[in-house]
Amino acid sequence: MESLFQEVQVEKVSDKIVDQLCRLIQEGKLTPGHRLPGERKLIEMLGVGRSSLREALNKLETLGYIEIRKRKGIFVRSIDSTLQLDPLKKLIQEDQHKVVQLYEVRSDIEQASAFAAASAHTAADLETIRNHLNRFTEPSGALTFSWQHDLDFHCAIARASHNLFRVHATIGILDFAREFIQPILEGFALSATHSATIVEQHRAIYTAIAARDGAAAREEMKIHLDWTNQKLVEHLN
Amino acid sequence: MESLFQEVQVEKVSDKIVDQLCRLIQEGKLTPGHRLPGERKLIEMLGVGRSSLREALNKLETLGYIEIRKRKGIFVRSIDSTLQLDPLKKLIQEDQHKVVQLYEVRSDIEQASAFAAASAHTAADLETIRNHLNRFTEPSGALTFSWQHDLDFHCAIARASHNLFRVHATIGILDFAREFIQPILEGFALSATHSATIVEQHRAIYTAIAARDGAAAREEMKIHLDWTNQKLVEHLN
DNA sequence: CCAAATAACTGGTCAGACCATACTATACGA
């Protein structure tokens, strides 16, 4: 009568951790480039021993979900294998102007994000986007721009479109472009006028999405990314 | 003069163990079903700590080389057991309906391809597209559909948009989706009416691009992919 | 000679310690 019984559940602690983090990454709660707390922090947050934690992290790294950098930290990776960007990295290093082409594709996808988000978003999605938007403005009224804030904002929109692949494609591209773009972008965004323009464009996108006006959302996203791309070109020349 | 030096090799102990055992398995020194010595034996045989050993074993298990059975031992696995490691593929395997989301992103990009190709294409690009289009029609007038022909046609358009990343993304997505989609698509495309519809839609896209009408090209591409996606949904339900 | 009790062994987990390096903040000097 052994068929009556199922094998005793002896799921390893590390497997539970793997499951938990996997889900967080797949759902987009943990976005690529995001840095996880250190191992010592994690073990007390999760209430497990360091061996189990390390076993889980090791597995996640082997599976490609995270990247563990010695003495640097634990980072979430983009799981978008469909874009296979790595081989193209050298291409950009040889000719920086090629990032413009990459940003074109980004624009393709993000315009679709904005359009879809306008009709697919929930109240919670909208709040998340608004929160990211507000982070650009400090209580004093001063504007702060950072790559991470920008990325979070755009990802929130992709997430609001409720298409997992769009989220990962977006993050994948931005994460890939980070090393080329971040210094440039944060450089000229220091200018108050540029910062103001960006925030203004972001707000326009948000407003269109909130109004569930897909066409306008797409158009505002296009305006924003065309402008950014234009600034990029100017900087490269 | 730092270029004189290369970064210090800090290969992890566990990685060395992985390499060693990998080689033994690949060379056939360790055959499937073979039971390895216990962890305590292995650490003194290899002269490493248990953490490192376990880290290595864990990785080997994730990679599919060995199987660790609690309180039973460590066993070499047969390598032919198909192991799916790609996180995104796992996602789709859990829920096939997610391919629809993937195709949505494909549509985003390919609409942009069509639009851009309309204005950016050269005479040579156009000829290539036309050639791929004609391959659907046999000299006898009969229609043949194959995944490869379809892929070639769509890639030719992406290439005509003169954006390397777009080409790469398109191929990446289609190649990734192939194993899920190909059987389905080639299945219903056997129907003469479906084949005819597809070829007709392809021709419409081509015509719009040739006429350098970007808006029309985008619209025809959208019609085509929406239709395909619709058929996909119908098949999955 | 067989069955029951026991010892040895298994992988899983936790804890604590140490290492080498990277980052940060503080203090000191110009």
Added chain:
DNA sequence: TCGTATAGTATGGTCTGACCAGTTATTTGG
């Protein structure tokens, strides 16, 4: 006041030792 040097902290990598809960092999008692 600014910039640099230094000390302190945080990081992942490794090792050791211990305990647990089952499994397997061995020994012991009938």
